[in-house]
Amino acid sequence: MKTLVFFGSAREKGHTKAMVDLFLENLEGDKEIIDAYRTEVAPCKDCRYCWHKKGCSIKDYMQDIYIKIEEADNIVLASPMYFHSISGELKSLIDRLQVYWAGHVRKDMPEHFIKKGAILMVGGAPSFENQFLGGELVFKNLLNDLSTELLGEVCLPNTDVDSLETRQDIAEKVIQLAKKMNEANK
Template identity: 75%
Template sequence: MKTLVIIGAARPNGHTRKMVDLFLENLDGEKEIIDAYRTDVKPCMDCRYCWKTKACVIKDGMQDIYQKIEEADNILLASPMYFHSITGRMKALIDRFQVYWAGHVRGDMPEKPLRKGAILMVGGAPAFENQFLGGELVLKNLLNDLSAQCLGQVCLPNSDRDSLETRPDIAEAVVALAKKMNDAE
């Protein structure tokens, strides 16, 4: 089992990374992390090249990421929430996955999921209704376009005051989600 993690956190040792690390400690198989803040990926130009060919005209670090997606059995997406959605660097990276969405236009989208997926999100504010909805919509739709069945998501609200140490319920949910991915093979 090979898991590809795409993380969109600016702070390399922040709450999002700690959730990812806990998830990976409880996950079997090979694991690789792509850090959106440390990639050489240009933004999508909406040139629509991918509408005819399952490839991107921009040749940069994304070519390697496309290959890693193709080889992955699982995909974990993790991001803090900035103004009610994922971070800008994560979004810029996601926009380049237009190649996969364009399968709807090209007519070559797989009929059923090829891999499993999961989502981790962190919000600094105290919990409020729909706090993670913007990120959830983007990330669940991305998993769908990457032909990944979403097995679930875990969210840590109030991270300005709380952490996995003060919220053992959240830590347990992260571990449970990793185990669910292990069992989903």
């Protein structure tokens, strides 16, 4: 089992990374993290090359990421909320996954889910209604375009005060989601 994590936090040792680390500690198989802040990927230029051919006209590290996606059994998306959505660096990288959405135009999308997915999100503010909605919309639609079945999501609010140490209930949800992914891949 191969798992590819898209990590969108500027802080290498923050709450989002703690969630990812806990998740991966409880996940079986090979794991790799694509760190949006430390990966050289140009933004999408909407040239629509991918509307006609499964690929991208920009030749950079994203070409390697496409291969990693194709080889992965699981896709995990992790980001803090920055102004009610995922981080800009991760969004820029996700925009380069337009090649998968363009499968609708090319008419070569798989007819069913071929991967398993999970979402991990962190918010600094105290919990409020729809706090993670912006991130959910981006992540859920991305997983759908990657033909990935969402197994679950875990959100950690109020990280200006709380952490996984103070919110053992959230830590347990992260562990249970990893175990669910293990079972789904057997």
